[in-house]
Amino acid sequence: KLICRDIGLPLIAVINCTNNLDEFVLGKYIPEGNQFIFFRSEVTEAIEWGGAVVFEEINFGNPKHMAFLNSLLDDNGFVRLDNGKVIKRHPCFRFFATMNYGYAGTNSLNKALFNRFEAKVRIEDLSDEQIKNLLLQKSSVTPKIADDMIVVYRKVQTKIKNEQREQIVSPRDILNWAKQSEDSDPLTAAEFTICAISEDDEQFEEEIWDIAKMKFN
Secondary structure, X not given: OHHHHHHOOOEEEEEEOOOOOOOOOOEEEEEEOOEEEEEXXXXXXXXXXXXXXXXXXXXXXXXXXXXXXXXXXXXOOEEEOOOOOEEXXXXXXXXXXXXXXXXXXXXXXXXXXXXXXXXXXXXOOOOHHHHHHHHHHHOOOOHHHHHHHHHHHHHXXXXXXXXXXXXXXOHHHHHHHHHHHOOOOHHHHHHHOOHHHHOOXXXXXXXXXXXXXXXXX
């Protein structure tokens, strides 16, 4: 989004693949009076006239709804709409996608599609200092509590990695924990935030709870 802003490229559409990506991503027929009219989507407009499109969480999307990306991002870029019209990719069209690795419910991205991306960037985990700044800016916890929360976060993160668990803990979970602590205390808030990442694994939940108690009991 910042790139588009800085180079003056219109950001036409942001698609959340977890709930908005469907078979009508390029457009669909809609009843109008006694007939059906084909209405093109914002994605199609960007492809034909130029602009940027972002697919958020692309590895959550249904692969069959993304099949058109292979031809769109190929050397001769084009898409075929349901009304039969073929749209050529505009020289100023740009496609971006984001994804998180390892989340439950995600799909492995098709290798042919993955290889069509001209640039791939993997963003590493935030540093402790970055997370601390986030907690202090977005919540009212003290620096000491923020430091202790980060210690718990790192221990839970290491446990997940060492035990090869499917659960994910992220800075967002720690921020939720900090915000919940504003109306109670860190240990009470931990039960409904950081401990909740265990999902239905009661033993893992107790283990996270024990880690939190070491800092906040």
